[in-house]
Amino acid sequence: MMKLEGALYPWRFRVVLGLLGLMVAAICWRIIDLQVLDHAFLQGQGDARSVRHVPIPAHRGLITDRNGEPLAVSTPVTTLWANGKELQAGKDRWSALAAALGQEPKAFAARLEENAGREFMYLVRGLTPEQGQSVLDLKVPGVYSIEEFRRFYPAGEVTAHVVGFTDIDDHGREGVELAFDQWLSGVPGKREVLKDRRGRLIKDVQVTRNAKAGKALALSIDLRLQYLAHRELRNVVTEFGAKGASLVMLDVKTGEVLAMVNQPTYNPNNRRNLQPAMMRNRAMIDVFEPGSTVKPFSMSAALESGRWKPTDTVDVYPGTLQIGKYTIRDVSKNEGVLDLTGILIKSSNVGISKIAFDIGAEPIYNVMQQVGLGQDTGLGFPGERVGNLPNHRIWPKAETATLAYGYGLSVTAIQLAHAYAVLANNGRSIPMTMTRADGRVQDGVQVIPEATAKTIQGMLQQVVEAPTGVFRAKVPAYHVGGKSGTARKATVGTKGYTANAYRSLFAGFAPISNPRIAMVVVVDEPSTGAYFGGLISAPVFGKVMAGALRLMNIAPDNLTPADVQPAVAVTIPRGLAR
Structure with missing residues (x-):
C-alpha cells in the first residue's frame, strides 16, 4: 500500500479514494441491474422510441x-x-x-x-x-x-x-x-x-x-313516400313562388313518422355553397299560428262539454262580430245560420267564436294541450321547438275567440300532424317515434272521447266532400277528412302582422273508414296567385295522400261501381281439369 509520507492531511486522500470506489461500485451495480435483473426498463425505453x-x-x-x-x-x-x-x-x-x-x-x-x-x-x-x-x-x-x-x-x-x-x-x-x-x-x-x-x-x-x-x-321514414312528398312540395313552392314549405306524414296506429320533407333543402354530400337557411328543418323548428286547422279541436271541446250537438245551429249573420275594438270576420260568404258541420265547412270564425264564448276557453285549452299542441313531442330531435299554448287565469273574450280559431298560439308542423293523428285514432294519443316500430302498436292514452273523435271525423269528411268543401284535397277511391287554414304571418320584433304574408295549411287523414295516415302541409308565404290553404296546400295533400295510400297497400273505402271490374269467367278445358 502506498505510504503517504509528508502529507499534511492523509485522511482526506483516503476519503476521496473511498468515494471514487463507491461511485464505481454503484455504476457497476446499475449496469448489472439493468442488463441482467431489470432488463424490462431498457426494453420499455427502446419500445417507446420504436413501438407505436x-x-x-x-x-x-x-x-x-x-x-x-x-x-x-x-x-x-x-x-x-x-x-x-x-x-x-x-x-x-x-x-x-x-x-x-x-x-x-x-x-x-x-x-x-x-x-x-x-x-x-x-x-x-x-x-x-x-x-x-x-x-x-x-x-x-x-x-x-x-x-x-x-x-x-x-x-x-x-x-x-x-x-x-x-x-x-x-x-x-x-x-x-x-x-x-x-x-x-x-x-x-x-x-x-x-x-x-x-x-x-x-x-x-x-x-x-x-x-x-x-x-x-x-328509421320510421319510408323513402318511397319521402320522394313522393319531396317532389310535390318542390312543385308547389316553384309554382306559387313560396319562401318554403313543410310536409309531415304519420302512421296513425303506431306514431311512426313516415315522411318529413322541407323546402328549400340541400345536398349533404356537397355542402360547399350551403346556406344556413337551407339546413333548417322547418317541420320541427318553425313555429306558426295554425289558424283554422285547430277549429276541429275547438269543436271537440264543444261536443265533449255536452252543451252542443252536431245538429245545433249558430247564427253567424252578418259575418262579423264586434268585441270591443276587435272585429272578428268571416272570409266566406255569409250563410246566416250554420250547424256545427257547416261552421267547419265554411270555416266560420264568428260561429266558432260564439261556441267558445258559450263553453269558455278552458275546455278548448285542455283539448289542445292533450293532443300535443304547444307541447314537447318527445322525439329528441336537435333544435326542435315547443311552441306556445297560452293559458290565462281569466280568459278575456278576445283571447277566447282567437284561441278557438287558431290565433294567439304557436305550434310546429309535427305537433299539428300529431294532433290530427289523435283525431284519426279515435281520440287515442300514441307517442311519436322517428325509428321503426316493427309493427308494435301501442295502447296510447285516450285524450278525446271515442264517440266525439268519430263525430269530428265525419264532420271533417264533409269539409272535403261536401259540394262547397275543399274538393282539391279529395283522393280517388278513398274517403278523406281534413281542414284547410290560412294564417297571417306575425311580424318579427314588433306586434301585429305582415301585410300580404300568409301561411297556407291543410291537415287531414285517410281513409275515413279506418284512418291510417295523418298528414300536414304548410306552405310559407306563397307570392304568386292565391294564398288560401284550400287552393295551395290542399292539392299537395291530395296528391301525396293518393300515392301514399297505394304504396302502403291500404284498401280503398270509396269505390264506385265503375271502379270495380267484373270478374272474367275462365273456362278450363276438360282435359286439363283436375
Missing part, C-alpha cells in the same frame, strides 16, 4: 329507412398528412405534389414553409383510396396516409333534414346523425407497429384492440 400504436378507424352505423333502403353509409377514404421537417428536404417535388393534390403551387409552398417546424400537418382529407394512392406513388419524402371513413347519403337532398350530416371528424352535427350520435359512433381499434426514428413503418406487429363498428339504425 396506430388507431384503427371504426365506421359509423348504417342508417336505413323502414324498408332497409340505405340513407347514410360510411365509405373508406384516405387522408394525407405530412411531416413538415422532412418535406423541407424535397422542395423540388412540391410542385408535383401540389398538382397531384389539385392545389395552387405558390399557396401550397407558402403553407409548407409556414409549417416547416411541425412534425404533423394535414395535406388533404377525404380522398378516395385511388386518389390517395396516386399521391403516395409520387414517393415525396415526408408524405403519409391515414385510413378514415366518410359519410355518404344516397338519397341526397330528399332526406337531408331528417338524416342530417357529420363533420370532417365523423361526428354527428345535424338531424338523426346528431340525435343518435352515441348509438351510431363506433369505437376505434388499435394496432401495434414498429417505426424508425423518421416515422417510417418497419413492421406491423399485431392488433391490440379490434375496431367496433357503430350500431345500425332503422
